[in-house]
Amino acid sequence: MNPIIQTRNLRKVYRMGDIQVNALDGVEIDINAGEFVAIMGPSGSGKSTLMNIIGCLDRPTEGHYILTGENVSDMSKVQLAAIRNRRLGFVFQSFNLLPRTSALRNVMLPLVYKRGKSALAPAEREALAMQALKTVGLADRAHHHPQEMSGGQRQRVAIARALVNDPVLIMADEPTGNLDTKTGDEIMGVLHELHQRGRTIVMVTHEAYIADQTERTIFLRDGKIDDEGSF
């Protein structure tokens, strides 16, 4: 097996005055290349907190997080930005696209922040973004703005953006949470296709029938992995 993600004794503590919240309380997970993993758990169980740390948007209070063999738990802000830019793709529940900006420009965004030797010429960026849009079936909407699109189309643009930098891991925090069942299934279809093409995907969901479509489900409860977990 080829682990992409390994976390060891991962803790995240929020202190608010005298109250201390253990959002993550010693989480240990391993995710291998090519896996499609769902994370489930009640509200407040620490799913988003875990995703943010895995996504290098946040740092753990304690413990280790090894991404593709590299310990990223104590990296600087700039180094984390580099990791997000080069190895990760993030899909959010609320799409998080730039308004009044074409789908193509939105998808190109991660490529814009490449620099140094890996900087790309505008034409290359556009070609890659176009290809990513093609993958999610939206090549014909490249020049539309997000506000001219349906929720499902917006989420597909967001997936294209998560894909465009050829990441080792795609993370999705409730990607179908803001969508109706039919559109949600559509998005799941896109994710399945990506998985079939070899992508590693970690996804948070509240819906058992969506989690059931993945290869493996990790249950969280009160910041801990719940091995017997199910609802």
Next chain:
Amino acid sequence: MAVTAQDTPAIQADSAETTTTDFGGIISPIEIVRIAWEGIVRNKIRSLLTMLGVIIGVAAVITMISISAGTEAQIAAQIEGLGANLIFIQNSFGRGGPGGDNNTPSLVFSDLDVVKSVGGVVGTAVEQTSAESVRVGSTTLTDVPLVGTTVDFPSVRDVGIDEGRFFNETELDRSAKVTVLGPSLANDLFGETDPIGQSITVGTTKLTVIGVTDEKGVVGNTDFDAQLYVPITLAFDKFVPSQFRQFAGDRVRVIYAQIEESVDIENVMLQIELKLSSVKGVAPEELPFAIQTQQDIIDTQGAATEAFRSLLAWVAGVSLLVGGIGIMNIMLVSVTERTREIGIRQSVGATPNDIRLQFLTEAVMLSLIGGILGVILGVGGSILFGQTGDMPTVIVPSSILLAFGSAAVVGIVFGFFPANKAAQLDPIEALRHE
């Protein structure tokens, strides 16, 4: 790593082995400018509001400098119009002149000979003025300025003759009833008709027009083109009879002395002062005359423009400062409004430096665009002012650079705080922002 891309071409440089230490640099400047530009056009109204202060500030700087330069140019032209190397001898204010007490000596026609006798004086002229009604056929003009003078007036005051001639010594000696007209007066009286040889009635006296002067325009308070000239002897007889003529001689308003190019003007002035005081029988410091050069007049005027200019500089500086605070204010609001955008950019790899540069570039671009609009407004306003208002204006190219430069500095200085605030945002909190 064994993970290879199937749906996008692999980007070699970004294989998993790439270290993260080479991410400290900035992205391409073209890209930064492009991102900043997108930010500006995405919200045009907010951008315009942000620029407003700078637009007004820059326009104010340019307009004020052009007004100040215009005023200076006007003064310079007037002083040039006074004639080169000229000394002015006048009654001091409140002393001697008409209505002054009888024991104080006044400037009189015979003083002209005293001034003439001073070494270094190459030309002289006197002036006594009144306002008269002038009639030709059915046309009557009132309050026309009449100047009684001597034959050298055209050369001393640098007034050319367009048609005919100025009066000569013989006509001056005989108090000949001749007159020379300013061009606009000649036009008002005769229109297309040739005025030379025609008769006009000035007051109750009939005069023959023998010449018309060149256009000279307004110098100081005098419109040279609207007055008429007569021999001063005729003026004394018919127009400005002095009530003290028997005691004090014929009073004159001013005596002009033109000085030889190479002599020391201060020395000539001193000589004039000494001679006049001995003739008047008073101590030099008691002499109630103002003896001045153009330079004295320049200095008096110059002090006024200096004060005017520093006031303008203050106004302009304050308006640019207000413009800068405006930029900072709206940029701060903009950073809050765009927190989510910042979070999105951070989530795909923007570093704090990228965000800082984006907002700083935006601030600088806004102030530069505001600067361009301000220059257009300022230059347009200055031209309009110069044409319609009574403020003369001269557009100073360096003021455009100055205004533009200050706008850029204002953008950097006042953009820095908001840009820093944006750079320090935490990605998760920024993404969660509504």
